Amino acid sequence: MPVVDIPGSKSITARALFLAAAADGVTTLVRPLRSDDTEGFAEGLVRLGYRVGRTPDTWQVDGRPEGPAVTEADVYCRDGATTARFLPALAAAGHGTYRFDASEQMRRRPLLPLTRALRDLGVKLRHEEKEGHHPLTVEAAGVEGGEVTLDAGLSSQYLTALLLLGPLTRQGLRITVTDLVSVPYVEITLAMMRAFGVRVSREGDTFVVPPGGYRATTYAIEPDASTASYFFAAAALTGGEVTVPGLGEGALQGDLAFVDVLRRMGAHVETGADRTTVRGTGELRGLTVNMRDISDTMPTLAAIAPYASGPVRIEDVANTRVKECDRLEACAENLRRLGVAVETGPDWIEIQPGTPASGVEIKSYGDHRIVMSFAVAGLRAPGISFDDPGCVRKTFPGFHEEFAALRAALG
Structure with a gap:
């Protein structure tokens, strides 16, 4: 039975880095994810003046509740959405001028709802090129706090x-959310x-x-x-x-609720106190599923959907x-490359059962999740390759090696 050692959570590592930087004292993060996104964070x-000490298994951060230690900084956020969205908020609590920029891919992703809210709280900032996108300059003078929508x-x-950001403001925050x-x-x-x-x-x-x-x-990731x-999808797909x-x-x-989707499709799932096991049963049923709350796993399901006995919507x-x-169109395009019938709408995708073709090159769009998802499909469609396999470094630099070991273990 393969036991897979998954790297630390990207989402948790990013939040932990923010919290450690904002805290009073020295925080130790245990088993943080080391990937392009988290290294960028x-x-x-460090560019904002925080001390970050690193060993192979831990990171130590000297917190500064008063904000960045420098009054000027130029921060490159790479492809990281958490970096590009969280660090300007952290910088706003300090005193100085801080410029943030990012990759072309990240420059395309929207930032306006956050920067509009920061402006409503009195933060002086400007989008240097396209409104609502990086590059962004924050002229920080602390944040008073109060109410914001x-x-x-x-x-x-x-x-x-x-x-x-809330606990770093002088009054605290009351955040009313209109959609989430x-x-x-x-x-x-x-x-x-x-x-x-x-x-x-x-x-x-x-x-x-x-x-x-x-x-x-001290916080374990x-x-x-x-x-x-x-x-988990690999187990369900291969039996x-x-x-x-x-x-x-x-x-x-x-x-982790993705395993409940696999259970609905016919896989056997066992969740214990400190581990989860998925066993394929030789059956994958079609289904209709709302994935609003677990949308990062949508490509995983899309990639194995052709092997289900009925449509997957x-x-x-x-x-x-x-x-x-x-990602909706990226999944649709690659499924069509595999010869699978698929339709999409504004917020949905429906995939018909089929036999994916072998020897197909998957278009990654520079997206780590597209590559990792279609690697699962490749367990039953030999010869799948990727135009940019290295983009997995964003969250899991060793993915291809780990997945090859799993493939061998699953036979």
């Missing part, structure tokens, strides 16, 4: 950035804030964040549930069995169109 903190219908990261996607990611944020000493209350659609700052701690989805330790009943990440995933690429 850590590098951004936010539309988080495109990304929950906008809300997370404001929640994380990927709710489980907000639950991760709230749980992690509690671990750093801050408890957020909720009054209907309003999140109430108290002032007062964070306290430093759990394995990445989105990454685990590829290995094999995969166990992922570190992801169990108490896991923070909502994307995935709904309420409009936000996947503004990720690293338009």
